[in-house]
Amino acid sequence: xxxxxxxxxxxxxxxxxxxxxxxxxxxxxxxxxxxxxxxxxxxxxxxxxxxxxxxxxxxxxxxxxxxxxxxxxxxxxxxxxxxxxxxxxxxxxxxxxxxxxxxxxxxxxxxxxxxxxxxxxxxxxxxxxxxxxxxxxxxxxxxxxxxxxxxxxxxxxxxxxxxxxxxxxxxxxxxxxxxxxxxxxxxxxxxxxxxxxxxxxxxxxxxxxxxxxxxxxxxxxxxxxxxxxxxxxxxxxxxxxxxxxxxxxxxxxxxxxxxxxxxxxxxxxxxxxxxxxxxxxxxxxxxxxxxxxxxxxxxxxxxxxxxxxxxxxxxxxxxxxxxxxxxxxxxxxx
Numbered sequence: 144x145x146x147x148x149x150x151x152x153x154x155x156x157x158x159x160x161x162x163x164x165x166x167x168x169x170x171x172x173x174x175x176x177x178x179x180x181x182x183x184x185x186x187x188x189x190x191x192x193x194x195x196x197x198x199x200x201x202x203x204x205x206x207x208x209x210x211x212x213x214x215x216x217x218x219x220x221x222x223x224x225x226x227x228x229x230x231x232x233x234x235x236x237x238x239x240x241x242x243x244x245x246x247x248x249x250x251x252x253x254x255x256x257x258x259x260x261x262x263x264x265x266x267x268x269x270x271x272x273x274x275x276x277x278x279x280x281x282x283x284x285x286x287x288x289x290x291x292x293x294x295x296x297x298x299x300x301x302x303x304x305x306x307x308x309x310x311x312x313x314x315x316x317x318x319x320x321x322x323x324x325x326x327x328x329x330x331x332x333x334x335x336x337x338x339x340x341x342x343x344x345x346x347x348x349x350x351x352x353x354x355x356x357x358x359x360x361x362x363x364x365x366x367x368x369x370x371x372x373x374x375x376x377x378x379x380x381x382x383x384x385x386x387x388x389x390x391x392x393x394x395x396x397x398x399x400x401x402x403x404x405x406x407x408x409x410x411x412x413x414x415x416x417x418x419x420x421x422x423x424x425x426x427x428x429x430x431x432x433x434x435x436x437x438x439x440x441x442x443x444x445x446x447x448x449x450x451x452x453x454x455x456x457x458x459x460x461x462x463x464x465x466x467x468x469x470x471x472x473x474x475x476x477x
Contacts (some may be wrong), residue, residue, distance in 0.1 A: 150429045159192045160294045183448045185244065191443060192240030194250035197228040199324075199357050200385040200412040205477035206251075206276065206433035207359050212344075213436025219443070222430050228356070230254055230322065234261050247443050251276040254326035260421050262286035273442055277328040284454060288446060291438055291456045295329045299336025301462055302380060302408050306341060309406065309426070313346065316377045319369050320352035321362050321390060322384040329375025329431075330354070333410060334384045350376065355386040362389025371398055381409045384428065402426055412463055414475050420468040428468070430460040433477055 154430055191214065207223075214221040220246060224236035229413055230253045239265055240248050249415030252258060256277045265272050266286055276292040291371060320337070326334045334352070341347035351369045355361035362381060370376065379394075381387035387409035394401040401407055401424040409416055413428040419425045435458065442452050463471065 152399070152421070159432075186230050186444070186447070189247070189443070189447060190222065190243075190245045191247045191249060192224075192243070192336075193221045194224050194226060194233045194236040194240070194248070195439050196233075196251045197225055198382055199228055200359075200411070201415055201477070202383060202385070202411045202431065205413060206435065209434045209436040209477070210439060211276075211436070213440045217440045217444075219440065226253055228253055230257060234258075237261050237265065241265055241270060244268070245270060247271050247273065247446070249275055249439060249443075250274040252279050252328070252440075253277075253324070254273050255280040255328050255331065258328065259283065259286065259356055269367070271446055273439065275439060276433075279328075288457055289442055289452045289454055289456055291442060292458060293329075293460060294457050295332030295431075296336040296339075297408050298429045298431060298460075299338075300334040300340050301336075302333070302410060302427070303337045303340025304338075305408060305427045305462070306378060307344065307430075310377070313377070314427040316347045317373065317375060318347060318349045318378045318380055319366070319373060319376050319390075320349050321365060321379065321381040321386040322352055322354040323357045323386075325356075327357075329410075330357075337380060352452050355381070355389065357383050357385060359385040359389040359392075362386030363392045364389070366390040366393035367396070369447075370394065373444055376405055379405055379407045381407065383431075384409045384411040384413050384419075387425055388415055388419060391419060413477055414472070416476060417463065417468045417472050420463060420465055421472055423465060426465070428463045430462060432458050 195207055196203060211221060223404045225388055226232035233250060235252055237248055238261060243330055247266055259281050262272060272287040274287050274290040278290050322334060350373050353365045355365045379390050381390060387407050391401040394405055407426055410428045410429045410431055412428045416425060420428050445452050
């Protein structure tokens, strides 16, 4: 872009800012505005910055691969950063995207809180933000265009429903809960949904609840410790498959049979988890699909064309028993 066009764009951005445009409009980041507002920006000219949580699990790796593939297929440039599960790294990446004047920013928040400042910076720059997979707890929902992902509370409820049915004839049920990353939306909501369901019957008791940080190693380490102090536990509820797989290792190391001596319910339905379910080491899995790339591209295309999107877009997901896992595994994409 030559100096004359830059000058025109700068003046246009200033006038729009004075008029008090919404966060979805154009500005330093471009959004749907191009060439002084003549129409949507060509797809091949769009630049999107994506700040990923990390690579802590099979689910997250599948999510990253799917997003990168979707943007490559759409012909949209994607700037990608891995926060390594640290909020400060994500904030730094988002500020870098703002400085680079990308057209859109998307990210999966490491934790729920502490985003207002950087999101206000993106809004002031006129760069629309899309939340993927995880939400933020900001009271100002004008700071982002849309949330795309799962309903984590419902996932926890589905896990609880299976537990209530599975242990219908039991007199008491002792449960170990392996929590996700402390402060993260899925950890908070999956615990809440599960507690809502099992809390209706006093025979269900969560005897220990500790974070395994969504990792297999974390699940194994926490389960080893908690199993020593709770040898008579009946069930493990893990907030994701990877922690459940780690728990399996700890249970087997203790000379017990996972899926029989201690039943296990997890959330995600990645291939390794589904294989463990098919093998009978996990008893039930609630699906949480990582395949959000195509929907994220659609959201950006809609916004780029001047359209509007729902503030909350929930993905359709199911649950799996052992028999269903055996049937689904051959065609599983992640």
